[in-house]
Amino acid sequence: MNIFSGMDTGIPNYSCKTSGRLGAVIEGLSAEQSTEFSSLSRIYHYPQISYTSGNLVMSDTVKFPYFYRTVPSELHLCAGIVKLLKHFGWTWVGILASSDENSMRAVQILREGIEQSGGCIEFIETFHHSNSLILQNLDNIQNTIITSSAKVIILYCNRDYTEYVMHSSIWEAPGKVWIITAERLFFLPSYNVDMKNNFAFTVGKKSIPNFHKFVREVNPALFPSDLLIQAWWKDLCNHQCPKSIQRSCSSNETSDYLLHCDIAILGSSYNVYNAVYGLAHALHDMISSISGNTNLWSGELESILDFLPWKLHHYLKNLHFKNVLGETIFFDENGDLAIGYDIISTVVLPNGTRSIEIVGSYNPYAPLGEDFAINEKVIVWEDLFSQAPPQSRCSLSCLPGFRKLTREGKSICCYDCIRCSEGEVSNQTDMDTCITCPEDQWPNQKRDACIPKVITFLSYEEPLGITLTFIIIFFFLITAVILRIFISYQDTPIVKANNRDISYILLISHMLCFLCSLIFIGRPEKVTCILRQMVFGITFSISLSSILAKTITVVLAFQAIKPGNKLRKWMSSRFSNSIVLSCSLLQALLCLIWLCTAPPFPYLNMKSETGTILIECNEGSIVAFYCVLGYLGFLAGISFIIAFLARNLPDSFNEAKYITFSMLVFCSVWVSLIPTYLSTKGKYVVAVEIFAILSSSAGLLGCIFLPKCYIILLMPERNSRKYITKT
Template sequence: MRRSINCTTSDDRLPIPHKFYQPGNLVIGGIVSQVLFLYDNLSFKEQPTQMLLGEPISVPKNYQHVLALAFAVKEINENPRILPNISLGFHILNSYYAARMTSKATLNLLSTQHRFVPNFKCHNQNNMALIGGCISEISANMAIISASHKTPQMVPNEAQQYMGVVQLLQHFGWTWIGLFAVDDDKGNMFLQTMVQILSQNRLCYAFIIGIPKWDYMDDMIEVMIQHWESYGIVIKSKANVYFVYGEPPSFQVLRVLLFLAPFLALPPLGKVWIVTSHWDFASLSVQKIWDMQTFHGSISFTVHSNQPSGFQTFLQMVRPSWAKGDGFIKDFWEQTFNCSIKISDAMDENKETCTGEEKLETLPGTLFEMKMTGHSYNVYNAVYAVAHALHAIYKSRSKHKRLAEREEVAIQNMHPWQLHHFLSSILFNNNVGDAVHFDVNGELVTGFDITNWLMVSNGSVIRVKVVFLHASVQVLPLSVCNDNCYPGYSKKKKEGEKFCCYDCAPCPEGMISHQRDMDACVKCPEDRYPNKDQTQCIPRVLSYLSYKESLGIILTLLVISFSLVTTLVLGIFLKHKDTPIVKANNRNFTYILLIALLLCFLSTLLFIGQPGKAACLLRQMLFGIVFSVALSSILAKTITVVVAFMATKPGSKMRKRVGKKLANSIALSCSLIQVGICIVWLCTYPPFPDVDMHSLDRKIILECNEGSASMFYCVLGYLGSLAVVSFMVAFLARKLPDSFNEAKFITFSMLVFCSVWLSFVPSYLSTRGKYVVAVEIFAILSSSAGLLSFIFFPKCYIIVLRPELNNRKLLIGRKI
């Protein structure tokens, strides 16, 4: 038959909580409760209690850990498939946050009942395992003592939590945080590790506050006085997020600090708290009415938990008289329900008498939770882990023994150190379906839940398992050293400050930043340009003088108009070719000049439209050659006039040189020189279509690259030379007799021509894009129109409107 379970506890004070983590001391509740599993039952010794103003101090919420232990043992003892015919027993002692009490309790567990003899084994009982808290100092003291007995223990692995916090901070953009750590060796190790991890992930801490340790409430006043200035540091900081590495006593220190702040006219913190799995938002028995709103919205990495079936039903059955061996329930019941179990005590303390029928589900979450917490779930799994390991030993050692000898052989002759191997190799699913097993490092394979804590005004605590903050946190706070640098700005380092503290500098011209807090602005690709705010790159617009835009249409209409007028003038001269005014100054050169002017007007059409290879090759060459022909014709006409006049003087030898041969040679030679320049240009550095992405910020200029600027200015320079020579010759001939008065008009036309091209050069050099082309077109049109107007319009006036003046006698005798 299976022996019945007898639960005995050491003290009528509740243990204070902690977590069961991964392998190590199998945890029942925090720093305080050590649980011993034995084949038979043990009694206990009384321990001292904590007092404040005569009131016993406890953490009622942690009574669930005791109940989780009892529930697990009850399930195992009622399960015939685990340790058949064997009943588990347990013993609970309290450490009271004190190292000396932890040592004594551990020694008490490892000694025979009623015989406290350290370093000696005075009994035949083998202690199988301890389930205890993992507060650094408590666990260390347990480990030192229990190691000599080679009792199985576990050590927490906290690396997962650290990286989880880093990812959480990065997700919400919290780069400037406050660090709180318990003021002991483990807290110092945490700070060394965490500061390095933060720096590696571009995060900074605004301050580091050590959370004081205390063992008894009597020390609290002194602790508050010593650390009160820390509250001022926290208030002045810009950090809105605090990462806290502490343990239940540390949490109570913060609770007292925050509770006293309003009475000292200090502002509330109103920050986001991120805490490790060590913490549980639980109130001491004297803190029932204390406000918890400061911690509303806190985020914690809690031990993964689940809800074993039947646990809540088990809790509903708990009553003050439910187990004779439970030394905790009396104080728990009286302190949580504010009543007294004994009538005499109730009269003395002016309290109501407990009915014994009070319900646990009516208690606020800071005092007790009906759902199994992560710490209690670890206790539950720890009990099952030990039970399965014992069961494995039982099966392995009783294979070849007689049935009657199994219990004695399998269990009584087993030593604690032999449990290690079986614990590390177990793999089972608990009653909830969660797998329980250890990895190669002996660490429990488990994870952490990200929990959002919601503190309700009535004292209830709501745990929300989430990946992100619960919607009740209305607006996510900023937690940065300074305001973010918004797009269009980049970070500028502050001398002597941490890298999380910086100024914001606007991006230089031509550069952008498209994200917040960029370390440096970046240049846009060549085919894009920054927008006005310098926050994004916008595609550049193709820019060239198009036939579809207003400027292109106007210039095209001007070209057509001037071309029609030139054609009309040519037609008039052809129609009246035999009249004296047409024949007066070499009509062949008149025709050549008019055709050259017509081609000058039409050549500008090559400058309009998207530049192509053919257009780029032809437009400057055609313009240069045609203009040189026009100017050569004018020069030939002017020199012909001068030579003809000189030839009419008595004894002049110029008569022989007067004739078509002289004019033709002048026109031809001057034109061929320009043709030669253009051929050299084409053979060396010919023009080609090109793209200019730098002259204008917002546009890609499609243009014709002249190939060689020197050759281009050689063409213009030669045209300027012809114009200057023509102007000088015409100027000298302007006062010749009336029959040769065409020189006067040539003088004016050359003056206009030179003025236009002298103003063209600075305008050409100072403009960009399509306006460069427009300037050159305007120069060609205006200079050509000047030649057409001053040379031919007076003659057309006589031919068309005053034909009676178009005879030789009148022309010779008339002064124009």
């Protein structure tokens, strides 16, 4: 009231101005006192500029419309603490705070920020303003801190209560990292406590030009009523003061050493400097705007200043200038100076002395990515920690290849690590869920990365493909040799028996059956997938039709020799050829319908084998596929039945027994193929198909033609009409 009235008695609503009206108040009060002072100053609309208080409550421009400060709001301080925790990966922390309104609001903001960044708070302990209550609560708080698994403790309170904590047994809890907000305590010499592994956010300090000279040379006589100036003036005699501010002292001058001389340099000097010059620029802008010039007589200036409290706010809000250091000074929308923090920490030198070092910075007004920085090389960690920097987590990090599983009833930061399921990976630490690999990729052995699946198919380069190729060529050549033998001995009775032309067709179709197996080897393409089934179905239908024609010919031959039998006219080769042609054309028609409706196509099978992509031929229409196979089975069955019924005809002329055996082999091979086909995976399915084609074709070839070749080559005396017609 004295300040506002200009009188020692402090009469409300009365101003006794003797040397000009009050323009504004620059103060360095505590957060609580600053709030109380603002409640009074806003009644008179006086601007209030604080150079120390970052009180969160006073960021409310509705309740405190005339409040400005040259320090950041503690809202930014909370954000900086969250950034520091996130940088070191500290997700499990404890909070110790005083119970005042500002600290409680800050704790709530800290909680939200920590949880949003993926962290958790193990405990929040508070203490009250009463000193007696503080002493009563310390034992419980100490027990909580010592027994907690959190390695990081945030101490959020003003400097008075921080002093209580630092001088108490709480501070002696081993293996803890402290983050405190009262940075001034770092510089006070009265604190002999171990300050290792402690961090504090301090408003960025700058070296003001000529300020050291001013501190060294200023005479306290100019301020006779200020006892504090006399105290630190004597303190400048101390040899621990920097030489830039240390003054020469007479021997009778003594230092009470109330405050270390660094306070004059590292305290709020830069904040005061910006507050004074900011107000001066606002005044200058206001006077220039009102008068149009700055050269005013004292009477004119006094007249302008009469309106100061109502006019100065506009110019403070729009303040924008560069100070002597070239830094742009302006207040943001909340009346806070756009300035950042330095992060300081205590470094213990090899000789045992302490040094306060700037280890990082946080500027909330800088672009994202450039707002936070830490120099870890400067930090010296306590020997009690098993690793540097120490870890503060409820659970160990889940390595890539694992995911987190939150423990029931526990915080989300307390979890177990379980391995990713088959087909999933996690490529970062502490992932909540695993990522499913794309269809063409598969997890590696550690399940921390997706790798391309191995593309596989039955190729000509691998041993199995080479072996099958040689077998196919071998049987093809054997069939070609048999055909050559039959052509060479085409006029002999054993070749002429049972329709020589049908034998040629059967041998040629066998050669094609062996060759069609080659289409099954190699990378499946659109053309090869179509040719596989079409060529296989048609060539096998020709072979089975030829065997059916041979079987019918055998039966007709013995029936025709009976006197008066009318079947003799069906004994011609035209009839046998018509059987082969008609049966083969019917199979070709089925294949054509298959080709026109849903033809086979290449297909990437990514599920049959783990970690591989099998290139195979999809049958397209399953119905058409089974119709083609069923028709072949039908021809084989008819041939087998007729041959079986004719097996007792005279051996010297009869092929029915050989056909019966060949059909038995054929049917056995393809029936056994079904369970083998269903139990086989990958490229070996194709190998099974090739084996079935080769073995069934070889069975037909061996049972029907090898006995005849044996007679032709080794027993020519039996290759005579007389022997064949013998009963």
